[in-house]
Amino acid sequence: MRAGRNSILLVLSLPALLLVILPIVGLFWSAQLSRIGSYVCCGPVAEALTLSLTTSGITALLVILLGTPLAYWLAYGNFRGKRFFDTLIDLPVVLPPAVAGVALLMTFGRVGLIGKHLSAAGITIPFTTAAVVLAQSFVAGPFYIRQARVGFESVPRQLMMASLTMGASPLRTFFRVTAPLASHAILAGLVMAWARAVGEFGATLMFAGNLQGVTQTMPLAIYTSLESNPNAAIVLSVTLVATSFLVIIVTKFLLDTTNRASEPTAARP
Amino acid sequence: MRPIICGIVGIMLAMGAVAPDAANAGPALNVYGAASLKEFLQDSESAFEKNHPGVDVRVNLNSSSRLRIQIEQGAPADVFLSANTQCMDPLVEHNLTEDATIFAHNRLVVLTPRSNPAGIDSPGDLAQSSLKLVVAAPETPIGRYTLASINKMDSSGAFGTSFKAKVMSNVCSQEPTVKSVVAKVHLGEADAGISYVSDVSPAINAKVLMIGIPDDYNIVADYPVAVVSGSRAKTIGNAFVRFVLSPEGQKLLQKHGFIPARVQR
Numbered sequence: 326m327r328a329g330r331n332s333i334l335l336v337l338s339l340p341a342l343l344l345v346i347l348p349i350v351g352l353f354w355s356a357q358l359s360r361i362g363s364y365v366c367c368g369p370v371a372e373a374l375t376l377s378l379t380t381s382g383i384t385a386l387l388v389i390l391l392g393t394p395l396a397y398w399l400a401y402g403n404f405r406g407k408r409f410f411d412t413l414i415d416l417p418v419v420l421p422p423a424v425a426g427v428a429l430l431m432t433f434g435r436v437g438l439i440g441k442h443l444s445a446a447g448i449t450i451p452f453t454t455a456a457v458v459l460a461q462s463f464v465a466g467p468f469y470i471r472q473a474r475v476g477f478e479s480v481p482r483q484l485m486m487a488s489l490t491m492g493a494s495p496l497r498t499f500f501r502v503t504a505p506l507a508s509h510a511i512l513a514g515l516v517m518a519w520a521r522a523v524g525e526f527g528a529t530l531m532f533a534g535n536l537q538g539v540t541q542t543m544p545l546a547i548y549t550s551l552e553s554n555p556n557a558a559i560v561l562s563v564t565l566v567a568t569s570f571l572v573i574i575v576t577k578f579l580l581d582t583t584n585r586a587s588e589p590t591a592a593r594p
Numbered sequence: 595m596r597p598i599i600c601g602i603v604g605i606m607l608a609m610g611a612v613a614p615d616a617a618n619a620g621p622a623l624n625v626y627g628a629a630s631l632k633e634f635l636q637d638s639e640s641a642f643e644k645n646h647p648g649v650d651v652r653v654n655l656n657s658s659s660r661l662r663i664q665i666e667q668g669a670p671a672d673v674f675l676s677a678n679t680q681c682m683d684p685l686v687e688h689n690l691t692e693d694a695t696i697f698a699h700n701r702l703v704v705l706t707p708r709s710n711p712a713g714i715d716s717p718g719d720l721a722q723s724s725l726k727l728v729v730a731a732p733e734t735p736i737g738r739y740t741l742a743s744i745n746k747m748d749s750s751g752a753f754g755t756s757f758k759a760k761v762m763s764n765v766c767s768q769e770p771t772v773k774s775v776v777a778k779v780h781l782g783e784a785d786a787g788i789s790y791v792s793d794v795s796p797a798i799n800a801k802v803l804m805i806g807i808p809d810d811y812n813i814v815a816d817y818p819v820a821v822v823s824g825s826r827a828k829t830i831g832n833a834f835v836r837f838v839l840s841p842e843g844q845k846l847l848q849k850h851g852f853i854p855a856r857v858q859r
Contacts, residue, residue, distance in 0.1 A: 436782040537768075552734065555667075
C-alpha cells in the first residue's frame with residue numbers, strides 16, 4: 326500500500342510542481358542559447374550581473390549581521406509590544422515593491438524625512454549603489470529575520486540553561502549552542518533573503534534609479550532590454566535563473582557539510 | 595474547518611459566476627497609448643464613451659517601444675497611438691496595423707523642481723558639473739528625442755566644448771517612461787529632467803519650473819495613430835481614430851499641451 330499512497334501523493338503534487346517548473350522550462354525553451362555568448366559577454370550585461378551579485382552579497386551580509394540580534398530579541402524577549410513588533414517586521418514583505426520604493430524615497434530621498442538631514446551633511450542616497458543595497462535590505466531583511474527567529478525559538482531552553490550553568494558566557498552559549506542548533510533555519514532564511522534581494526526590481530527602480538554600472542541590476546537590465554530586444558531579455562533572464570540556482574545550491578551544499586562537521590554532541594542522535 | 599472551506603469555495607464560485615457578466619457590459623476597445631498621452635487619453639475615454647454609450651474604452655499606457663513589442667507579440671490591441679513614427683512604421687510595414695495618420699506633435703522642455711536646487715537657467719546649464727539629470731531610457735521615443743536634441747546642441751558649437759559628454763556624465767538614471775522622469779523631478783530627487791511640454795499638466799506645473807529649448811535645438815515629435823490589423827473591434831477602432839482627428843479631439847490635445855496636427859479654423 327506504501328507504493329499506492331506515494332503515487333497518489335505524486336499525482337496530487339503534480340499541478341503545483343508543474344506550475345513552478347513550467348514557466349522556467351518555457352523560458353529556457355524560448356531562449357536562443359546559441360547566442361548567449363554575444364549577449365552576456367558584452368559590457369552592460371556583465372556589469373549588471375556583477376552589480377547584482379555584489380549588491381545582493383552585501384545585502385546578505387548586512388541582513389545576517391543586523392538581523393540576527395533582532396531575531397534573537399524577538400525569539401527570547403518577553404515584553405509587552407512583542408506581537409506588534411513581530412507584525413511590523415513582516416510589513417516590508419506585504420508592501421508592493423513600488424510602494425516600498427516610494428516609502429524609501431519619502432524617507433531617504435533628498436527632501437525625505439531623514440534624507441533632508443543627510444543632504445545637509447552632503448550625503449545623498451538615491452541614484453547610488455548604496456541605494457540599491459538599502460532597497461534590497463528593506464525588502465529582503467524580514468525574510469531572514471522571520472526564519473532566524475523561528476530557528477531560535479526551536480532551540481530547547483534547557484540546553485541553553487545547561488550551558489550557562491556550566492559556566493559558559495551568554496555569548497559563548499550563543500555561538501556554541503544556540504546558533505548551531507538554529508543553523509538550518511538561519512541558512513534557509515539567508516538563502517531566501519538573498520534570492521529576494523537578487524530579484525528586487527520595483528523598489529530599486531523607484532529609489533535607486535536605472536543607470537548602467539551604478540544601479541542597473543540584472544532585473545532592471547532585463548526590463549530595459551525588453552524595450553528594444555526581447556530575445557536578449559530572454560537570454561538575460563535565463564542567465565539570471567541559472568546563476569541564482571547555482572549560487573543557492575552551492576551555498577546549501579557547502580554550509581550543509583560544514584554544519585554536519587561542527588554539530589554539537591548534544592544534538593547528534 | 596470544513597464549513598469554512600466550503601464557504602470560501604462557494605464565495606469564489608459565486609464571484610466567478612458574476613464576473614463574466616461584468617465583462618460583457620458592452621464592446622471593449624483596447625487603446626494602447628504612449629505614456630505621454632495619459633491625461634489626453636483619460637479625457638478621450640470619457641468623451642468617447644459618452645458619445646458611444648455601451649462601449650468600454652480600456653487604456654493601456656506604456657512607452658511606445660514597449661507597446662510596439664506587445665503588439666508584435668499579439669497583444670489584443672485595437673488602436674495604437676505612438677509617440678514617434680519609428681515605433682509605428684515597422685508595424686505598418688508588416689501589416690500589423692492599418693495605415694497610420696499623424697494626429698499630434700510635441701516638443702521637448704527642460705524641467706527642474708520648483709526650488710531649482712542646481713540653478714538651471716538655460717539648456718546650456720545641463721553641462722554644469724555634479725548635476726543630477728534624469729532622462730528617459732534611450733530606447734523610448736522621448737529618450738531618442740532627448741539624445742537628438744542634445745546632439746543638435748552639441749554640434750551647434752554654441753554650448754561650449756564637449757557639451758554632450760558633460761551632459762551625459764550628469765545622467766544619474768534612465769527611466770522607463772517619461773512620466774517617471776517627471777516624477778523624479780517634481781519629487782525633488784533630480785536637479786533636472788527632459789520631458790515633453792505636454793507632460794506639464796496643471797498639477798505638475800505647480801511643482802516644477804519649465805526651461806524652454808530654442809526651436810533650433812528642439813525636436814518636433816510626430817505622434818501617429820493607427821487601427822491594429824488583428825483588432826476585433828475595427829469599426830469602433832476607426833470611430834476612435836476619427837474622434838482623435840476631429841476638432842473635438844484636436845482641441846483636447848491642445849488642452850493637454852500637444853500641438854494639434856490639424857489646424858483649427
